[in-house]
Amino acid sequence: MDDLVVFLRARLDEEDRLAAACVTADGSWQARDGDLVTDDGTRFSLGEALAGHVARHDPAQTIRGVAARRSLLVLRESIQLRMDQAAAGDDGAAYSLARAELRVVHFALRLDAATYSAHPDYRRGWAPGR
Numbered sequence: 001m002d003d004l005v006v007f008l009r010a011r012l013d014e015e016d017r018l019a020a021a022c023v024t025a026d027g028s029w030q031a032r033d034g035d036l037v038t039d040d041g042t043r044f045s046l047g048e049a050l051a052g053h054v055a056r057h058d059p060a061q062t063i064r065g066v067a068a069r070r071s072l073l074v075l076r077e078s079i080q081l082r083m084d085q086a087a088a089g090d091d092g093a094a095y096s097l098a099r100a101e102l103r104v105v106h107f108a109l110r111l112d113a114a115t116y117s118a119h120p121d122y123r124r125g126w127a128p129g130r
Contacts, residue, residue, distance in 0.1 A: 004109055004126055005073060011116050012066050012073075019062035027060030069112060076105045 019027070025039035031051035036044040039059075046054065083098035110128045117127070 003123070004106075004113055005076065007116075007121055007123075007126075008069075008073065008109060008113055010121075011113075011119065012069055015062055016066045019059040019066070022059040023063075027058060027063065029055045029058035029060075031055040072105065072108060072112065076102065076109065079105060 023039065028039055030037045031048070031054075032043075034045060034048045034051055036046050036051040036054050038044075044051070079098050079102045083095055083102060086092075086094035086098055107128065110126050113122065113126050114128055116122050
């Protein structure tokens with residue numbers, strides 16, 4: 001498993017853990033009249049913009065997003081397995097197809113990792129333009 005995948009798994013685990021720790025009911029938060037209203041009814045006066053932003057990134061949304069992003073990692077593993085099997089079976093066409101698919105997924109993972117570019121473990125070499 002390459003370092004980019006390890007990095008992304010760690011960040012997704014962190015996001016999932018933090019979001020899950022904030023859920024008291026269904027994890028859905030709302031913005032109402034400049035307040036953030038959590039899933040248990042607690043209100044925080046944050047102002048319209050901040051309340052709206054935080055509500056949009058509520059724990060339920062974060063958990064769904066993490067699940068979707070983990071699916072891309074699972075897809076990468078599946079493609080890598082197909083590529084390895086094609087190489088072992090000396091199937092050049094299947095290998096070439098899987099290799100091309102893996103390049104596309106790897107680029108998508110680099111785009112995803114770029115959202116963590118401020119993290120101290122992020123490597124500049126992962127930046128999509130490099």
